[in-house]
Amino acid sequence: MAKIYRLFAQTLSEMSDEEFHDLLEGKGKLKFVPGNKAVKEKVEKVSSAEVGYIVEKLLIADTREMAREYLVEQHLSKNDLIKLTVVLDIFVNKSDGKDKIMEKIVESTVGARIRSKAIKDTQIRTGPARKNNNIKV
Structure with a gap:
């Protein structure tokens, strides 16, 4: 029974946030497909060259x-x-879904650059230096 719970938990953790939400809303369902009848979907993996291109973009x-x-x-x-997170040196939790990982990637790349630019463009205004002649050392 514990093995079934682990498989179920693994299946849920591999779902995107949107898929998980749809499942909770009743818009989706989980279905058991016996191993000998299962059709494996061909998943094209991203090559390291493509990862580099995506990071550049x-x-x-x-x-x-x-x-x-x-x-x-x-x-x-x-x-x-x-x-992508490995290349960009971004920490992700195993439990993070696709949407959460995407958000971390966006914030660590574009968000960081925008925040940095905002800080650089902010002019710090300082008033005249104050003299306090009442201080005795």
Whole structure:
């Protein structure tokens, strides 16, 4: 019985946040397919060259929305997103879903650059130096 619970937990952890939400809302369902009848879907893995290209595109994206849209358009699997996080040195939890991983990638690339630019562009205004002649040392 414990093995079934582990398999069930693994299946749930591999679902995207959207799939999980749809399941909870009753818009989706889980179905058992016997191993000998299962049709394995061909999943194309992202090569290291493609990972490099995707990272370059993320680093030049102007907005978080552009980066997020680009990632969605790539139809990356959770494992592909994890490859990106390794290259970008971003920590992810095993329990993080695809949406959470995408958000971390976007924030660590575009979000970090936007925050850094905002800090650099902020001018710190200082008033005249105050003299306090009442202080005795």
